[in-house]
Amino acid sequence: MNKALILLDAVSFDFGPDRRVLDRCTLRVERAERVGLVGSNGSGKSTLMKLAVGILRPTGGKVEVFGKCRMRERDFHEVRRRTGFLFQDSDDQLFCPTVAEDVAFGPLNLGLSREKVQQIVTETLAALRLRGFEERITHKLSGGEKRMVALAAVLAMNPEVLLLDEPTAGLDDVAAARVVEVLATLPQAMVIATHDSWLLDRLATRRVRLAHGRLDEESEPAPASRSGCVLV
Ligand SMILES: Nc1ncnc2c1ncn2[C@@H]1O[C@H](COP(=O)(O)OP(=O)(O)OP(=O)(O)O)[C@@H](O)[C@H]1O
Numbered sequence: 392m393n394k395a396l397i398l399l400d401a402v403s404f405d406f407g408p409d410r411r412v413l414d415r416c417t418l419r420v421e422r423a424e425r426v427g428l429v430g431s432n433g434s435g436k437s438t439l440m441k442l443a444v445g446i447l448r449p450t451g452g453k454v455e456v457f458g459k460c461r462m463r464e465r466d467f468h469e470v471r472r473r474t475g476f477l478f479q480d481s482d483d484q485l486f487c488p489t490v491a492e493d494v495a496f497g498p499l500n501l502g503l504s505r506e507k508v509q510q511i512v513t514e515t516l517a518a519l520r521l522r523g524f525e526e527r528i529t530h531k532l533s534g535g536e537k538r539m540v541a542l543a544a545v546l547a548m549n550p551e552v553l554l555l556d557e558p559t560a561g562l563d564d565v566a567a568a569r570v571v572e573v574l575a576t577l578p579q580a581m582v583i584a585t586h587d588s589w590l591l592d593r594l595a596t597r598r599v600r601l602a603h604g605r606l607d608e609e610s611e612p613a614p615a616s617r618s619g620c621v622l623v
């Protein structure tokens with residue numbers, strides 16, 4: 392069998408002696424798949440995604456990304472370079488004074504030229520309808536604006552796989568639709584943790600659900616409309 396882009400193989404995670412959050416969860420993400428990760432608040436969605444990039448390490452099971460087993464901190468350096476991780480909290484993502492600097496940070500770190508980075512920043516902001524935000528002070532943006540800029544910062548790196556933790560949280564309908572429109576054009580595999588069924592109806596090729604520490608394939612979901620969102 393071909394190696395998966397991401398394989399979380401029977402991973403478990405405990406936040407303390409009596410706090411098992413994930414119990415032998417297996418998630419396999421193949422090329423071009425868009426996996427919707429659903430589950431109630433506190434079910435462990437963010438925790439699961441953090442295991443894939445080594446922000447947290449499993450207490451059991453194994454993590455394979457880009458065909459290699461990843462265990463130590465240095466194994467994850469390459470993973471983080473090649474993976475776009477949208478944090479649930481935009482304040483964890485944005486740390487530069489201005490929007491342009493935040494969006495440029497990743498591509499500059501990848502060693503691209505200033506001219507190329509400038510072009511990427513302009514194009515990425517334009518795609519998310521954030522033209523004119525370049526010199527805005529990041530920490531003074533609204534929650535929804537920060538969400539969009541954080542997504543721009545992730546997409547600007549043109550990562551091979553995207554792990555998106557609540558990409559539309561706090562966004563109005565127009566901004567959420569824009570995010571879906573942009574993500575739908577991308578060829579990359581994605582894992583999308585969300586409570587937004589409308590988003591998943593448009594993007595996800597399949598869904599998995601976390602409940603009581605276990606991860607299971609979700610059967611055919613009920614359709615949702617933007618006005619009457621079904622929470623997942
Ligand atoms: N640093 C931590 N220390 C202890 N417990 C934690 C820590 N971080 C998360 N938890 C707990 O682990 C569980 C899973 O949290 P997680 O953030 O992964 O859930 P989630 O499914 O992403 O929830 P949400 O839908 O609210 O984003 C929760 O019960 C949470 O309280």
Ligand SMILES: [Mg+2]
Nearest residue numbers: 436437479556
């Ligand atoms: Mg979460």
